[in-house]
Amino acid sequence: MAIDMAVNGEARRSACDPLTPLINVLRDEFHLTGAKPVCREGFCGACTVLVDGAPTASCLTPVALVEGCDVVTIEGVSAGGRLNEVQAKLEQHDAVQCGMCFPGMVLTLTHFLERMPRPSREDVRAALTGNICRCTGYERIVEAALAVAGAHAEIRP
Ligand code: FES
Ligand code: FES
Numbered sequence: 001m002a003i004d005m006a007v008n009g010e011a012r013r014s015a016c017d018p019l020t021p022l023i024n025v026l027r028d029e030f031h032l033t034g035a036k037p038v039c040r041e042g043f044c045g046a047c048t049v050l051v052d053g054a055p056t057a058s059c060l061t062p063v064a065l066v067e068g069c070d071v072v073t074i075e076g077v078s079a080g081g082r083l084n085e086v087q088a089k090l091e092q093h094d095a096v097q098c099g100m101c102f103p104g105m106v107l108t109l110t111h112f113l114e115r116m117p118r119p120s121r122e123d124v125r126a127a128l129t130g131n132i133c134r135c136t137g138y139e140r141i142v143e144a145a146l147a148v149a150g151a152h153a154e155i156r157p
Helices: 022-029 085-092 102-115 121-127 139-155
Strands: 003-007 010-014 048-051 054-057 070-072
Touching: 022 048, 048 102, 054 102, 085 102, 085 139, 102 121, 102 139, 121 139
Parallel strands: 003 070
Antiparallel strands: 003 010, 048 054, 048 070
């Protein structure tokens, strides 16, 4: 059985068993290794991708469920090799350590800041509850997210 989807704007077809976790298809079949299989139990957020715009744990998502969907991975957010604004602020704030959590962190924050462009510190922390970082203590990540929001506020009257 073939399963069709768009991945980062390109039509892709998987020939995997329909119950194969999406992360396996992305990494092993499509060679998109940005999403990280850390816990494989839906707790850590390192495998997060966007499915039809919604942050989704690709470790728990059978590939059959994304038939006909738009999937965006971390490889899809930096068009032409340019960091998106969340990635750029994370880098500027020196927020990245080992980096294992960051593909999921970036996709979660990108989605969150599109929907809540001017969040409070508490809003950012709440948005990150599904993304576990074992290295950083979160403070610089939160500062980076608030800096993205600050840039939005400067642009928008
Ligand atoms: S690897 Fe999917 S949530 Fe941890
Ligand atoms: S930077 Fe290492 S887990 Fe977050």
